[in-house]
Amino acid sequence: MNQAPKTVESSPGASFPRAHAASRTARVLVVEDDAAMRMLLEDTLREAGYKVTATGNALSALIYVLAVRVDLVVSDWRMPDYNGLAFAAALRRCRPDVPWILISAFVDPVLLKDALRLRASAVIDKPFRLARLLDEMERALAGPRNPGSSQPRRRCPRRATYGCS
Numbered sequence: 001m002n003q004a005p006k007t008v009e010s011s012p013g014a015s016f017p018r019a020h021a022a023s024r025t026a027r028v029l030v031v032e033d034d035a036a037m038r039m040l041l042e043d044t045l046r047e048a049g050y051k052v053t054a055t056g057n058a059l060s061a062l063i064y065v066l067a068v069r070v071d072l073v074v075s076d077w078r079m080p081d082y083n084g085l086a087f088a089a090a091l092r093r094c095r096p097d098v099p100w101i102l103i104s105a106f107v108d109p110v111l112l113k114d115a116l117r118l119r120a121s122a123v124i125d126k127p128f129r130l131a132r133l134l135d136e137m138e139r140a141l142a143g144p145r146n147p148g149s150s151q152p153r154r155r156c157p158r159r160a161t162y163g164c165s
Contacts, residue, residue: 026141027068030054031061031075031087032103041074044130050137058087065095072121072140074133077104077111085111088118099140103128 028050032038035056042054053068055061059081065073073091077084084102091100102115105126115123121140124133 025051026071027051027053028137029061029064029070029073031056031058031073031079031084033057033076033079037076040130041133044134045074045137048134058082058084061087062090062094065091065098070095070098072137073098073100074137075100075102077102077106085114085118088115088120092118099143101133101136101140103133 028045030038030041030045030052032041032054033056038054038056042052045052053064053070055064056079058075058079061073061075064070075084075087079087082090084104088100088102091098099121100118101122101124102111102120103124103126104111107123107125112123121143122136124136
């Protein structure tokens with residue numbers, strides 16, 4: 001007998017499906033410089049069943065993914081230290097198998113093309129419905145990791161510069 005997915009009330013009138021069983025143990029890193037948006041994403045994703053870590057800048061996010069296994073990254077584009085694409089490029093060099101979703105209020109054809117070149121699982125234009133983000137996260141976690149690539153995960157050397165080689 002099929003049952004409807006359990007939902008979580010995150011605000012009056014809004015409900016979100018809990019993460020599927022396979023995703024409940026997924027570790028999600030949120031990279032968002034706006035504190036209010038970061039807290040909203042963090043709370044919503046936790047309520048949906050994800051294990052969430054959030055950071056306010058790309059550099060600390062990169063350090064985190066080098067130290068801790070993450071299953072998915074949700075990143076803003078405009079941030080004070082490095083933009084989301086620079087972060088994604090470094091993420092791809094160090095952890096090519098980790099899917100990432102880009103969120104931005106400034107999506108244009110060039111940004112979209114660049115994000116897809118870096119194999120973004122999704123590009124979401126702000127403002128967005130949290131249910132859409134949850135749907136895109138489920139797709140990214142269910143899909144193949146880094147399709148078409150046979151590159152093993154590379155260890156990144158310690159460097160004073162941002163990124164890996």
